[in-house]
Amino acid sequence: GENVEQHPSTLSVQEGDSAVIKCTYSDSASNYFPWYKQELGKGPQLIIDIRSNVGEKKDQRIAVTLNKTAKHFSLHITETQPEDSAVYFCAATPRDDKIIFGKGTRLHILP
Amino acid sequence: DTGVSQDPRHKITKRGQNVTFRCDPISEHNRLYWYRQTLGQGPEFLTYFQNEAQLEKSRLLSDRFSAERPKGSFSTLEIQRTEQGDSAMYLCASSKLAGVYNEQFFGPGTRLTVL
Numbered sequence: 001g002e003n004v005e006q007h008p009s010t011l012s013v014q015e016g017d018s019a020v021i022k023c024t025y026s027d028s029a030s031n032y033f034p035w036y037k038q039e040l041g042k043g044p045q046l047i048i049d050i051r052s053n054v055g056e057k058k059d060q061r062i063a064v065t066l067n068k069t070a071k072h073f074s075l076h077i078t079e080t081q082p083e084d085s086a087v088y089f090c091a092a093t094p095r096d097d098k099i100i101f102g103k104g105t106r107l108h109i110l111p
Numbered sequence: 112d113t114g115v116s117q118d119p120r121h122k123i124t125k126r127g128q129n130v131t132f133r134c135d136p137i138s139e140h141n142r143l144y145w146y147r148q149t150l151g152q153g154p155e156f157l158t159y160f161q162n163e164a165q166l167e168k169s170r171l172l173s174d175r176f177s178a179e180r181p182k183g184s185f186s187t188l189e190i191q192r193t194e195q196g197d198s199a200m201y202l203c204a205s206s207k208l209a210g211v212y213n214e215q216f217f218g219p220g221t222r223l224t225v226l
Contacts, residue, residue: 004153006153031212032212034214034215036217041219042219042220043115043202043204043217043218043219043220044154044202044217045217046214046215046216049212049214051212089153089154091153093212097142097159097166097167098144098156098159098167099154099156099215100156101153101154101155102153103151103152103153104151104152104153
């Protein structure tokens with residue numbers, strides 16, 4: 001089955017700097033890659049997603065890239081702000097009916 | 112609020128007791144999913160429904176777990192004879208089957224503590 005690896009597990013960046021989270025997946029059938037942000041006491045919320053026919057997608061300060069050949073995808077957050085502090089999960093969808101999550105990255109934005 | 116809701120938000124129980132959680136999906140979402148999340152891990156898929164039909168169950172879902180969605184709207188997840196290893200956050204998500212990629216919207220979760 002699909003396996004999603006996510007790195008790093010913890011990331012601290014100065015406010016205003018960029019943060020990068022990287023993921024790999026194993027199942028070449030995966031064709032949809034959502035990224036979720038989870039704040040304390042809340043469920044995961046979708047922040048951006050990318051589909052397998054696209055190499056890059058940007059939404060304001062957030063961008064995702066996908067390399068299907070290497071089975072790599074990554075999240076880039078620029079100009080980080082205190083409210084970006086949270087746990088971020090990458091995920092892959094080998095079929096339309098389930099999401100396989102990575103283990104998460106705890107992002108700390110330092111003042 | 113028209114998002115996914117879950118009840119209760121927290122549940123503390125003693126080992127061996129039965130517990131039941133409820134999930135109300137977004138109106139008109141025909142797919143409903145249950146996930147389990149333990150501390151420091153990502154959510155893990157348990158099962159999902161399309162309308163009232165339960166289409167897949169993970170191997171994580173032991174015989175002590177049962178889920179229902181009797182009228183294709185809300186769903187319940189029951190755990191019988193709870194064990195300490197069942198302590199986790201139980202997340203519900205829903206989606207509308209409308210194409211190849213169907214965004215899943217998550218509820219706030221039910222945190223279960225088994226003493």
